[in-house]
Amino acid sequence: MDIVLQQLVNGLTLGSVYGLIAIGYTMVYGIIGMINFAHGDVYMVSSYLTAIAIALFSFFGLDSFPIIIFGTLIFTIIVTGAYGWVIERVAYRPLRNSSRLSVLISAIGMSLILQNYVQISQGARQQGIPTMLSGAIRFDIGDGFVQITYMKLFILFAAFLGMGVLTYIIQKTKLGRMCRATQQDRKMASILGINTDRVISSVFVIGAAMAALAGVLVTLDYGAFDFYVGFIIGIKAFTAAVLGGIGSLPGAMLGGVILGLSEALFAGLISSDYKDVFSFSLLVIILIFRPSGLLGKPEVEKV
Amino acid sequence: MSALLQFKDVDVHYGPIQALKKVCLEVNQGEIVTMIGSNGAGKSTLLMSIFGQPRISDGQIIYQGEDISQKSAHYVASNGLAQSPEGRRIFPGMSVEENLLMGTIPIGMEHCDEDMQRMFELFPRLKERRNQRASTMSGGEQQMLAIARALMSRPKLLLLDEPSLGLAPIIVKQIFQILADVASTGMTIFLVEQNANHALKLADRGYVLVNGEIRLTGSGDDLLVNPEVRDAYLGGH
Numbered sequence: 142m143d144i145v146l147q148q149l150v151n152g153l154t155l156g157s158v159y160g161l162i163a164i165g166y167t168m169v170y171g172i173i174g175m176i177n178f179a180h181g182d183v184y185m186v187s188s189y190l191t192a193i194a195i196a197l198f199s200f201f202g203l204d205s206f207p208i209i210i211f212g213t214l215i216f217t218i219i220v221t222g223a224y225g226w227v228i229e230r231v232a233y234r235p236l237r238n239s240s241r242l243s244v245l246i247s248a249i250g251m252s253l254i255l256q257n258y259v260q261i262s263q264g265a266r267q268q269g270i271p272t273m274l275s276g277a278i279r280f281d282i283g284d285g286f287v288q289i290t291y292m293k294l295f296i297l298f299a300a301f302l303g304m305g306v307l308t309y310i311i312q313k314t315k316l317g318r319m320c321r322a323t324q325q326d327r328k329m330a331s332i333l334g335i336n337t338d339r340v341i342s343s344v345f346v347i348g349a350a351m352a353a354l355a356g357v358l359v360t361l362d363y364g365a366f367d368f369y370v371g372f373i374i375g376i377k378a379f380t381a382a383v384l385g386g387i388g389s390l391p392g393a394m395l396g397g398v399i400l401g402l403s404e405a406l407f408a409g410l411i412s413s414d415y416k417d418v419f420s421f422s423l424l425v426i427i428l429i430f431r432p433s434g435l436l437g438k439p440e441v442e443k444v
Numbered sequence: 445m446s447a448l449l450q451f452k453d454v455d456v457h458y459g460p461i462q463a464l465k466k467v468c469l470e471v472n473q474g475e476i477v478t479m480i481g482s483n484g485a486g487k488s489t490l491l492m493s494i495f496g497q498p499r500i501s502d503g504q505i506i507y508q509g510e511d512i513s514q515k516s517a518h519y520v521a522s523n524g525l526a527q528s529p530e531g532r533r534i535f536p537g538m539s540v541e542e543n544l545l546m547g548t549i550p551i552g553m554e555h556c557d558e559d560m561q562r563m564f565e566l567f568p569r570l571k572e573r574r575n576q577r578a579s580t581m582s583g584g585e586q587q588m589l590a591i592a593r594a595l596m597s598r599p600k601l602l603l604l605d606e607p608s609l610g611l612a613p614i615i616v617k618q619i620f621q622i623l624a625d626v627a628s629t630g631m632t633i634f635l636v637e638q639n640a641n642h643a644l645k646l647a648d649r650g651y652v653l654v655n656g657e658i659r660l661t662g663s664g665d666d667l668l669v670n671p672e673v674r675d676a677y678l679g680g681h
Contacts (some may be wrong), residue, residue, distance in 0.1 A: 178526050315553075318538075318542060318545060318546060319549070321535070321537065321538065322535055322546050325535045325536060326533055326535060327532040327538055328517075328533075329529065329535070330495060330546075331495070331497075331516070331517035331521070331545060332497075332519050332521055332527055332529065333521055333526075333546050333549050333550075333593070333597070334518045334519055334522045334549040334550035334597065335518055335546075335549055336516075336518045337518070366556030385668070387592070
């Protein structure tokens with residue numbers, strides 16, 4: 142019983158992180174129909190930026206926890222957002238009117254460039270940051286107990302706040318309406334006076350910013366990272382996006398949470414060695430019954 | 445008086461196929477001009493080429509004295525040209541109100557509430573359905589929404605691409621009645637239609653487009669009684 146509860150908590154935090162990263166995949170897919178394979182590496186860059194920011198803040202003697210956390214969040218989100226903007230500008234926009242395959246190859250190339258650039262500039266060894274926030278809340282249940290670290294609580298709070306703010310932006314603001322219009326009919330959007338190139342750029346910035354939020358949270362919690370961390374978490378987040386229905390924003394968040402929960406439960410109750418097998422099997426099973434994902438809309442052929 | 449919009453020897457190609465051949469036309473301030481032509485004559489191509497989609501291969505499109513043929517679509521839209529396109533192209537996942545809001549992009553939200561009220565008076569059906577998803581509406585309602593969305597930008601020139609397409613005769617009649625109301629406010633309208641009867645009755649002047657070339661031009665009334673037009677577009681009776 143206590144294991145189940147403990148893994149539910151762990152799974153929810155993991156899932157919220159998957160959800161944040163999945164947002165970048167799903168929004169980019171929704172608006173230009175491509176899988177941004179460099180997105181996991183954008184997340185990886187944000188891990189390094191987190192460490193750089195923390196080092197900078199401690200160097201200037203600003204070592205109270207709230208200042209470091211919020212300073213690091215702001216710095217990392219802005220710089221990672223700039224990475225997202227530059228990547229779209231350099232690697233994808235010149236290929237806007239070419240085949241989907243060219244853009245896909247360009248994305249894989251961008252992913253390799255980012256990994257190698259970080260490896261060369263930061264070294265191939267695993268890096269780490271000190272623990273910023275320690276301590277936990279402990280609930281005793283029967284013979285066992287459930288422990289929720291303050292850091293996990295903070296991750297949950299920050300991740301769901303991030304998703305909430307993004308949902309508000311997309312649903313209620315002018316930028317959000319322009320994003321949705323461009324997603325639904327890019328040509329019509331441009332005829333109505335929307336600069337669709339700028340909207341696409343802002344989607345990349347938003348996606349990168351969400352990945353940066355995830356990057357900061359995971360790095361603060363886990364402490365260690367290397368130039369390759371973006372790969373596996375990127376694949377997982379992509380799975381979450383497909384699971385929820387790629388192109389659907391609530392789908393990405395839901396897919397992330399479902400994937401995180403089921404992975405944690407499987408790892409806790411059955412076998413942690415086979416948790417990846419389980420998450421990808423889950424994807425296959427859901428796609429058999431709902432080919433466009435949980436909240437995705439089936440593609441309707443226009444006659 | 446110089447024309448608000450003028451096509452000068454415009455050619456458009458789709459690969460090896462020429463869709464428009466040396467098209468010349470003009471729309472003056474305050475006029476209702478129509479272009480009639482059958483399926484595939486190049487009517488929609490002509491309207492979309494104003495927004496650079498597709499780009500013209502030769503000639504000039506002059507709007508308010510400026511050649512806009514190489515400008516971006518959003519630049520053109522920001523300068524007072526609004527289109528209700530072929531197939532309506534409303535945003536299916538948005539509510540009626542949100543679709544109307546999309547029309548305000550070129551001018552901002554300043555007149556939004558006032559204009560939306562005006563649209564609801566012009567198209568009472570839209571008011572009933574203001575919070576409904578646009579994709580769940582009937583074809584006629586979607587067409588009204590597309591026209592209203594175009595009007596929300598307070599355009600200097602309203603471009604309409606086949607507002608009668610696929611609609612029941614009674615709805616077509618309603619829509620043309622509304623267009624006549626809009627025209628009576630002094631709006632300049634360039635209307636592309638297959639429904640020659642309605643279009644020519646509404647218009648001050650008309651052009652007839654055949655296989656990408658302008659075959660005939662004249663006042664709406666003259667074209668209505670022109671034997672060639674009667675045979676080809678008015679059922680020959």
